[in-house]
Structures are given as C-alpha cells and as structure tokens.
Amino acid sequence: MNTPLVELQDCAVRFGDTQALAPLRLQLRRGECVALVGSNGSGKTTLLRLLHGQLQSHTTQGRRQAAPGMAQAMVYQRPFVLRLSVWRNLMVALWLAGVPRPQRAERALQALQRVGLAAQRDRAGRALSVGQQQRLALARAWAVRPQLLFLDEPTASLDPAARREVEALIGEFAGEGMTVVISTHNLGQAKRLAQRVLCLDGGQVVADLPVARFFEGPLPEAAARFVKGELP
Amino acid sequence: MGSFADSVASALQLVLGADARLLHIVTLSLAVSGSACLAAALIGIPGGAALATFRFPGQRVLLLVVHTLLALPSVVVGLVVYLMLSRAGPLGAWGILFTPTAMVIAQTILVLPVVAALTRQLVADALHGNGEQLRSMGATPMSTALLLLVHERASLATLLLTAFGRAVSEVGAVMIVGGNIDGVTRVMTTAIALETSKGDLPLALGLGLVLLGVVGLINLAIAVLRRSPRPAARRA
C-alpha cells in the first residue's frame, strides 16, 4: 500500500560526453504531485523521461521498477495534434493505448467533456488555439485513465489565460488521485500545484523537499541560486 | 515560329476531330501510367513509410539503393524488362511482351523509387520531433507509419502526381517493351516519337500539347474534388 509507484535505483544518463543525469535514486508515491524545477539543461526532461520509462538508464546497474499494470501518459510542451478532427485525435489515442473498440466512443466523449472541448469535437484539431490544443492533449491523456501523468513544461508556450485553464485541469486531475509529475521552470506554478519539489542543477538533484519547506528555505546553495535567479 | 502555330492548329484539329485512334492513344497513356502509379503507390507508400519508422540492419544501404534508382534512365528499365519478358528470357512463357501489361510493369519499376524515396522523406520529416510523442501514446513503428501517412495525406497526393508525371511523360521504357504497335501499345509519347521521326513536327508538337492538356485537366479535376467536400474533410 505504501509501495512506490515508480522507483529508480542508481540510474544515470549520458548523451555523448555530457552527463545529463548523475546516478540517482528516486521514489514516486501514489497520489503525489511532484514538480521538477531547474533551469534549461538541468536534466528535468531527462529525469521525466527516465521516470516515464521511454529512456533507459545508461548504467549497467540502473533499474526502474514500476507497479505492475500501471497506466501512464505524457503531455508535452507543444502537443502533436494530427491533421484530423478533435474527435479523431482522441480516438487515435484510445486506439494506440489498446482500449477495446466498443469502449472508445464513450471514453472519448467523457474526456472531451472533462476538458471542456466537447463542442469542438468536429473541428480540425490543428485549427484550435494553442491553449485548446494543450487541453486536447490533456483529454488524450485523461482518456486512457492513467495512474501516472507526466507533463513536460505544459504551459511554457501558453498565454496567461490558457495557462490558468490548463493548470486548473492539472490541479483537478491531481485532486482526483492521479499521481502527477510536472517539470516546469515557473516557480509559481510549482508552488500552486505541487506537494513535493525536486530541484535539479547540472544533472544532479540538489533539493528534494515538501513544497512548503522548499519555499520557506533555507535551501542548499545550488537550489538557492536557482530560486534567486527565477524570482524577479 | 510558324511551326508552333501549326502545332496549335494540329492540336485543336485532333481534339475537335475526336479521332478514335487519338482517343485510344490518350486513354491507353492514362491507363498505363495510372495503373503503374497505383501499383507503385501500393508498394512504395507503405515501403517508404516503413523505411522511415522501422530500424533494421542494412537500412542505410537500402536507402542508398533507392536513392540511386531515382536516376534510372527509362530506356534502361525498358531494356531490362524487355530482356526479362522476351521469349528468350526467364519470363518469356508469360507471353506479355508487346502488351500494355508489360508497359505497366516497366513504368511501375521506374516510378517505384520515386514514390518510396519521397514517402520516406515525408514520413521521416514528420517523425522528427513528433515520433516521441506518438511513442509515448503507445504507437509501434507500424502504427506510427500509418498515422503519419494519414497526417501527411495532402503531401502524398502531390507525390503521386509527381510520380504520374514521370510515368506519363516517359518514352524509353514503353517504346521498348510495348513496341509502339498501332492500336495496341501506342501511347502519347511513342506516337509523338513516331511522328517526329516521320518528320511531321507540327503533328508531333500538337500531340504533345494534347498530352499536356489532358494532364492539366486531370490536375484541375483533382483540385476541384479536393476543394468541394471541405466539411467532410473536417470530420475525417
């Protein structure tokens, strides 16, 4: 019951000569909402992909253990929307996830209603605004009923209004019990959404604290530097 | 440029006269090249897409071969197919030399590298940056290929028109494997070649104008068809 959803042991990643992620161990617990913060190139996206499992550790002893039968989904900064209708985009996602045909229509409709795009179902996906496309991406993710949701800078390309809409949805998903890992360089967003904050710098985890503790301080030097740089 | 004016006059006369032989030549050209493009599409589009999304040993060599075959001269294709289909050759028993079937085979071989190479490039470009997102949704190389082909269907249409252009305008392959037999395997390009060698240049140019006109009409028809069912396209 308290077994971690995902556990990384001694994982590290190299890209050519650069150590993108130094060896680390990490546990994700059910129901957590974790923010990965850090500057560009700090290793946030790499860690996200490692946790998701699409990237393998480059160390021989590195292992990723996940709870069996766990569904997960990932949302990207710029969502890839196919040149099909909103509806079809959703159906494709359900098909790729292996959802049986008879269930797809209902789940697609529910997902669109959940994110408030039901009225747009017949519009061309790429005709939506950027914010709407990101909500479509969230619908695609929600439709496959993931226990674990990863988001890689989901609002970095959005205007403030769209950002608020998307954050609201993420917050609601987290509130429904979904485990969420979100990478962001927006500290305000981390404060608003997360319970736990991991700060990365140069491929190392320099802080791993509950959110209140993270923002009260004092912080380890590298983390403090980042926070100072991010605040106006 | 008096001869050019003669050619235009020739072209108009041919079209207005609705000569039965001309009609046969035009329909045969379209049928042969159209069938070749269809066959090349059935093989080359999935093949090209798979070349972009799958990883397998020898992939770079295969790509090199496909790109080299882009420069296959049509007359060389004709010659090779002729030698294969000749009674003295390995497939002589099929007895299809000097028939439209042989011409379709030759043009399919000619056009296949074009379709495959361009499809591969199309899918590879679409894959770049977006492949990861599809993978994260659970896509396999096969489903990725399929989805990207649907995603890029507009470019595929242009690609097929390019292939059709290559096929309908070539003369080397169809001349050799077809034999330019009057009423059986004579197509627009071989008819033009014949009239040129007979010295009837205005007629040859006139036939050329007819060929361009027919292909132009086809392109117009396709453009109109693509424009009209817009709402249906949105629903797709």
Place this chain on the structure above:
Amino acid sequence: MKLSSASKLAVLGLLLGALLCPALAQERFIVMASTTSTEQSGLFGHLLPAFKAASGIEVRVVAQGTGQALDMGRRGDADVLFVHDQAAEEKFVADGWGLKRSPVMYNDFVLIGPKADPAGVKGSDIVAAMAKLAAGRFEFISRGDRSGTHAAELRFWKAAGIDTPAGSVPGYKECGCGMGPALNIAASANAYVLADRGTWLSFRNRADLGVLVEGDKRLFNQYGVIVVNPAKHPHVKKEQAQAFADWVLSPAGQAAIASYRIGGEQLFFPNARP
C-alpha cells in the same frame, strides 16, 4: 476526403477497363517484326486491314531496323518477319531460325541531298555518286543501325572502293537511328543521305533536300517475308503466320501492295515468285 477518394477510384477503374480491352480482344493475332522504313511509308496501314478482313487475323507490327527485326526472330519474340536485307535473311533461314524466305516486293533506294548538289552527284549512277561524295568534304548521314538501308549503303560504298566509310569519308556521320530521324538530321544539316523511296515520299520535313540519284538497277531494294521456325520456338503461331505469308504472296496480297500509293505514285512493286 472519403468522397473524392471514391470517385478517384471509380475513374481509375474506368481507365483500367480501357487498359484491359485490347488485352481481352487478343484471340487471333500475330506479331510481325518489320522495319521502320516500311512502317513509316504507311504500307501496313493499307495492307494489314485487307489481310484482317480476309482472314480475321490481326497483325501487330513492331518496327525496328532489319538487324533488330532478325534478332527478334532469333529470340522468338515475333511470329513472322518482313524485312529487306537478302543476305542477312538467307543467313537467318540457313541458321535454322526461319522456315523459308520468299521475296514479296521491291522498292528502290534514292540518294537524297541538297538541291544545290555541291558534290555534283546528280544522275543515275549510285556508285559514281558515292565515289564523288568520298572525294571531298560533303556531309553524309548514315543510319548506322544494321538496317536493310544501312546494309545497302555499305554495299554501295564498298562498290566505290571504300570499305569503312566511317574512317575514310570526311563528312560521314552515323546517327544509329531510323530512316525518319536520319532524314531529319540531313534536312537540318543540308546533307546527303541514302533513303528508301517510301519513307522519302511520306517525309514531311524536307527543308532544302531533293532526290539526286535514282533509277540505278543497283538501287533495287528487295523485301522478303519469313515465318519464324516453330522448331526453335514452339510457341510461334505457325498457322497464322503462314497464313499471312501465303496471303501476302497471293494475287490478292500482291494486288494490295501494288495499289498503295502516295500522291498518286506507287511505292512498292510486288514481285513474288508464283
């Protein structure tokens, strides 16, 4: 998009139908390998419908040079040959590739050249003409394609004492092409060229060229018909090919040949031996 795909497929289907039609009507036909000069003269357009009316057999003509036509016979890609190089034809039969060579008709060669005639060849002596052409720098276009015309041209050079014109005649150019293209080149280069009268008469792009040498008995051009030997190629349609050979040698066929005219002028003279 679905709608337009369906209609596109329908159109394709129609076109494929057009493609299949000739293939379906393929019951009675033979393939005849003949020469470009014969085809371009228009003789077949006149002769073959008459044969089809008489026998119901369609003759599909693949026109190339005599050399290639004989090669086609050797490969078994043709059922009957209709060419004009007696020596090569006799060798073809002697080697067992053909059943029998029968003379069918003749026409004549003519030496074409610029009307101004800088080499002064005009007359009725072909060998003397060739000698004059070799003596100075006069543009001469040779087909160079192992055709009956090419073979005849080489015979005339030889008779004039020149074994290999390619090296020894200053203005000699080989195009490796058919009669029509050779005439096209001669027309634009204002050059001399040996042609068969049939192609010349139906040639439209004459520019400044005219007939300079004709009437010499040596310019006589004999055509022969040969059925390909089914012993070498069992699939050859022997009965139908023989039917064609028999017909073209018969009074009906010979009359059809004689009746073909361009501008009132007879091109081919039937001379089958009874």
